[in-house]
Amino acid sequence: xxxxxxxxxxxxxxxxxxxxxxxxxxxxxxxxxxxxxxxxxxxxxxxxxxxxxxxxxxxxxxxxxxxxxxxxxxxxxxxxxxxxxxxxxxxxxxxxxxxxxxxxxxxxxxxxxxxxxxxxxxxxxxxxxxxxxxxxxxxxxxxxxxxxxxxxxxxxxxxxxxxxxxxxxxxxxxxxxxxxxxxxxxxxxxxxxxxxxxxxxxxxxxxxxxxxxxxxxxxxxxxxxxxxxxxxxxxxxxxxxxxxxxxxxxxxxxxxxxxxxxxxxxxxxxxxxxxxxxxxxxxxxxxxxxxxxxxxxxxxxxxxxxxxxxxxxxxxxxxxxxxx
Amino acid sequence: xxxxxxxxxxxxxxxxxxxxxxxxxxxxxxxxxxxxxxxxxxxxxxxxxxxxxxxxxxxxxxxxxxxxxxxxxxxxxxxxxxxxxxxxxxxxxxxxxxxxxxxxxxxxxxxxxxxxxxxxxxxxxxxxxxxxxxxxxxxxxxxxxxxxxxxxxxxxxxxxxxxxxxxxxxxxxxxxxxxxxxxxxxxxxxxxxxxxxxxxxxxxxxxxxxxxxxxxxxxxxxxxxxxxxxxxxxxxxxxxxxxxxxxxxxxxxxxxxxxxxxxxxxxxxxxxxxxxxxxxxxxxxxxxxxxxxxxxxxxxxxxxxxxxxxxxxxxxxxxxxxxx
Numbered sequence: 001x002x003x004x005x006x007x008x009x010x011x012x013x014x015x016x017x018x019x020x021x022x023x024x025x026x027x028x029x030x031x032x033x034x035x036x037x038x039x040x041x042x043x044x045x046x047x048x049x050x051x052x053x054x055x056x057x058x059x060x061x062x063x064x065x066x067x068x069x070x071x072x073x074x075x076x077x078x079x080x081x082x083x084x085x086x087x088x089x090x091x092x093x094x095x096x097x098x099x100x101x102x103x104x105x106x107x108x109x110x111x112x113x114x115x116x117x118x119x120x121x122x123x124x125x126x127x128x129x130x131x132x133x134x135x136x137x138x139x140x141x142x143x144x145x146x147x148x149x150x151x152x153x154x155x156x157x158x159x160x161x162x163x164x165x166x167x168x169x170x171x172x173x174x175x176x177x178x179x180x181x182x183x184x185x186x187x188x189x190x191x192x193x194x195x196x197x198x199x200x201x202x203x204x205x206x207x208x209x210x211x212x213x214x215x216x217x218x219x220x221x222x223x224x225x226x227x228x229x230x231x232x233x234x235x236x237x238x239x240x241x242x243x244x245x246x247x248x249x250x251x252x253x254x255x256x257x258x259x260x261x262x263x264x265x266x267x268x269x270x271x272x273x274x275x276x277x278x279x280x281x282x283x284x285x286x287x288x289x290x291x292x293x294x295x296x297x298x299x300x301x302x303x304x305x306x307x308x309x310x311x312x313x314x315x316x317x318x319x320x321x322x323x324x
Numbered sequence: 325x326x327x328x329x330x331x332x333x334x335x336x337x338x339x340x341x342x343x344x345x346x347x348x349x350x351x352x353x354x355x356x357x358x359x360x361x362x363x364x365x366x367x368x369x370x371x372x373x374x375x376x377x378x379x380x381x382x383x384x385x386x387x388x389x390x391x392x393x394x395x396x397x398x399x400x401x402x403x404x405x406x407x408x409x410x411x412x413x414x415x416x417x418x419x420x421x422x423x424x425x426x427x428x429x430x431x432x433x434x435x436x437x438x439x440x441x442x443x444x445x446x447x448x449x450x451x452x453x454x455x456x457x458x459x460x461x462x463x464x465x466x467x468x469x470x471x472x473x474x475x476x477x478x479x480x481x482x483x484x485x486x487x488x489x490x491x492x493x494x495x496x497x498x499x500x501x502x503x504x505x506x507x508x509x510x511x512x513x514x515x516x517x518x519x520x521x522x523x524x525x526x527x528x529x530x531x532x533x534x535x536x537x538x539x540x541x542x543x544x545x546x547x548x549x550x551x552x553x554x555x556x557x558x559x560x561x562x563x564x565x566x567x568x569x570x571x572x573x574x575x576x577x578x579x580x581x582x583x584x585x586x587x588x589x590x591x592x593x594x595x596x597x598x599x600x601x602x603x604x605x606x607x608x609x610x611x612x613x614x615x616x617x618x619x620x621x622x623x624x625x626x627x628x629x630x631x632x633x634x635x636x637x638x639x640x641x642x643x644x645x646x647x648x
Contacts, residue, residue, distance in 0.1 A: 016492050022346045022368055027409065028436065043600045044346055044365070085351065105597075112352065168340050273429075276367045276602040276633030309600030313648050317641070324637050 002149045002244070004195040007156035007188060010057040014157055017089070018053055019045050021158075023165040023303070026274040034294050036301040038171065039287060040162045041277050043309030047109070049235070049283065050158055050185055050307050051075075051082030051145075057154025058143045059086045067092045071143050072135035074098070074127045076234050077106025078308050079145040084115035095140060097131045103234060103280075103312045122229050146184030147242035155185040159192025162303060163200070173199035174301040177257065177286040180204035180213050181236035183245030185307065190252035200303075204249065204256040205286040207233040207264060212240045213249065214256025222246055232261055232315060235282030235308050257296055263288040268316070269323035271306065281315065283308035326473045326568070328519040331480035331512060334381040338481055341413070342377055343369050345482075347489040347627070350598040358618050360625040362495065363611060364486045365601050367633030371433070373559070373607065374482055374509055374631050375399075375406030375469075381478025382467045383410045391416045395467050396459035398422070398451045400558050401430025402632050403469040408437035419464060421455045427558060427604075427636045446553050470508030471566035480512025486627060487521040497523035498625040501581065501610040504528035504537050505560035507569030509631065514576035524627075528573065528580040529610040531557040531588060536564045537573065538580025546570055556585055556639060559606030559632050581620055587612040592640070593647035595630065605639065607632035 024039040042050035059071060070093030073083040080096040087094035094115040098107055099122035111117050120130040131142065144151060159176075166174065176193060178186040183204070190202040204213045210231060215223040224240045231237055241249060264281045267288035271279050279287070286304040290297070348363040366374035383395060394417030397407040404420040411418035418439040422431055423446035435441050444454040455466060468475060483500075490498065500517060502510040507528070514526040528537045534555060539547040548564045555561055565573060588605040591612035595603050603611070610628040614621070 016494065019346055019348060020489070020492075022343055022365075024343060024368055025370065027370075027412075028433075041346075041368070044348055044368075046349065046351075048598075048600050088351075109352075165344070168344075170340065272602055274372075276372050278596055278600040278602065313644055320637055 002152040002191060004191060006149060006153040007160065007192055010150065010153040011157045011160055013060045014053060014056055014154065017056055020161060021045055023162060024275050028274045029270065033290050033302065037290050038166060038169065038303045039275060040158065040303060040305045042158060042305060042307050043277055043279055043283055047081035047085050048308060048310040049078035049082065050155060051078040052085060053157055054151035054154035054184060055079065055082035055086040055143065058148055058150040059083065059090055059092055061150040062141060066141045069139045069141065070094060072097065072131055072140040073143045073145065074131050075145055077102045077110065077310060078235050080110040081106065081113060083143050084110050084113035088114040095135050097127060097134055101229065103310060105312050106310050146182030147244045149244065152184050152188045152245065156188025156192045158185065158305060159189035160196065163192065163197040166303060171301050172197060173299060174303045175254065175297055175299050176200050176202045177205050177289050177302055177304045178202055179236055179283055179286045179305065179307040180206055181238035183213060183241040183249050186253065187245040187248040189305065190248060194252055201254050202252060203254045205289040206236065206256060206258055207231050207285055208258055208260050210237050211256065211258045214258050216241050216246060217250065217253065217256050220250065233264060233282035233285060235280060257289040257293055259285050259288040259293060263292045265319040266323040267291055268319040272320060273324060278309040278311065278316065279306055280308045280311035326476040326512070326515060328515060330473060330477040331484060331516055334474065334477040335481045335484055337384045338377060338380055338478065341380055344485060345369055347486060348599050352598045353594065357614050357626065361614050362490060362493065362627045363599060364482065364627060364629045366482060366629060366631050367601055367603055367607055371405035371409050372632060372634040373402035373406065374479060375402040376409060377481055378475035378478035378508060379403065379406035379410040379467065382472055382474040383407065383414055383416055385474040386465060390465045393463045393465065394418060396421070396455055396464040397467045397469065398455050399469055401426045401434065401634060402559050404434040405430065405437060407467050408434050408439035412438045419459050421451060421458055425553065427634060429636050430634050470506030471568045473568065476508050476512045476569065479509040480516045482509065482629060483513035483516025484520065487516065490627060495625050496521055497623060498627045499578065499621055499623050500524050500526045501529050501613050501626055501628045502526055503560055503607055503610045503629065503631040504530055505562035507537060507565040507573050510577065511569040511572040513629065514572055518576055525578050526576060527578045529613040530560065530580060530582055531555050531609055532582055532584050534561050535580065535582045538582055540565050540570060541574065541577065541580050544574065557588060557606035557609060559604060581613040581617055583609050583612040583617060587616045589643040590647040591615055592643040596644060597648060602633040602635065602640065603630055604632045604635035
């Protein structure tokens, strides 16, 4: 089971390899949000998303013999890049299975990081079957994108960092808003908060139409999305929360927040203007929740974990054209 | 005289008020640079540039009576915003004298931070005379943009931070490339390195046509630029290095580096793609030097201090259109 000790051990392994991402703020965004708003900028993590943490944590936890055979992962792009860079740095072979409609920048970067990329059709093919076909015979170890104890531990290091950074600003009570796909990052952060910041609570943030986690938190059991594609928030279009992550979310998180795609694009434009960071739509939903759904928040301070910045130029332009 | 004790005292005053900006890296940029490249991202500082540090340091060092009368500053925009936010936070009145051709975003932000903005014509009016006219009768204290001991001390905290952050990556020997206008930031960083990282050396970076500091370092005395405007690198178009800063630069810095405006725009595009940060041209010249002038560098590691991100959307587009 992932617990605080596993997260702290992952933090040790990540030290000197992952970027300590900053906790940003802007008086303009405080004003817009109507409360103190701190932004944990994981788009600045190596490979442009928090996923490098989980990838590094998982690959470094493998046995030597598993490392020599190699790893396989399936991902729309951020987990792909995180695992690919971790594997390359540690001289471990990597096969990455990606949907063919993933942003071009993510597919290119994953290839450029030395991974063998296998594309599949998100609408007609099952990614588990594709992964099995690509890696089965070679004895590759599958690095799950979220339902993996060491991956969750790696993502949880975001929570350790933000608690320490918020304390410097005198903040120990806050709602921590997290962009949520399968729930690995949110679960890891929630476990870190439980131990180190009991007056902070994690809340999941999702795009409309893909609010499986929010609905699961209401019903108390795992719900699925009807659609599997069709949103600019490609990074977090997971069909349902994980078997490992959901019990953690259910035990520790507040109600889920849901934002529109337009709100995510608007948050991207405001992050460009006031924080000087580049976000992808799926990485901006937490900031959108803080800025545009303040009525659903309860505390005077919100910490938005913005999770990725791997966006094609055209989508970035679209956000700026419409909302700058 | 600014010394390491003044810098350390400024760091104490800034704690909990300034953002601890991250030291970023990307395997793609390492490859392009042909060496290990770390990027200290001061564009992520409050108000979008390192200038908040110097502004806060200077305003907090004033006597109570000076604070109650207020402060005045002249600036193309980044010092303006830094002083304005520091003053507003500390309830000190602020008048800011700005050139009328400064980027729109900088003028607007300074006004929105509660400062009284006075515009002047950079080509025909003397900014000191304008400042004197606007503030003389009210007994405002002038906060110089770089030739001020407490401002230099505040900027020097960038050096303290980057030394500590580089050590986590095992780096204690490097050339530290700094975007240089009047030399306040470079002087402060050089003093911090002298004490805490004697195997690191600061090097100034400037745009072609505005290389007063590089020429001054060659001749050994203060040289001036022929032109005072006409570059997208508006943040660092200072006529000459300062009387306080230049002796420090002369004693501690290596030879100055000079890049073209196109190289600065190219660095902005690469920072968007690979670091997920927003840079203005003047804030990107250090990164441009690391990426495109490697032949002028001597050590296996470069640390580029990128200094600001207050860029109008059109200029940002221009960089992306041409170089993405």
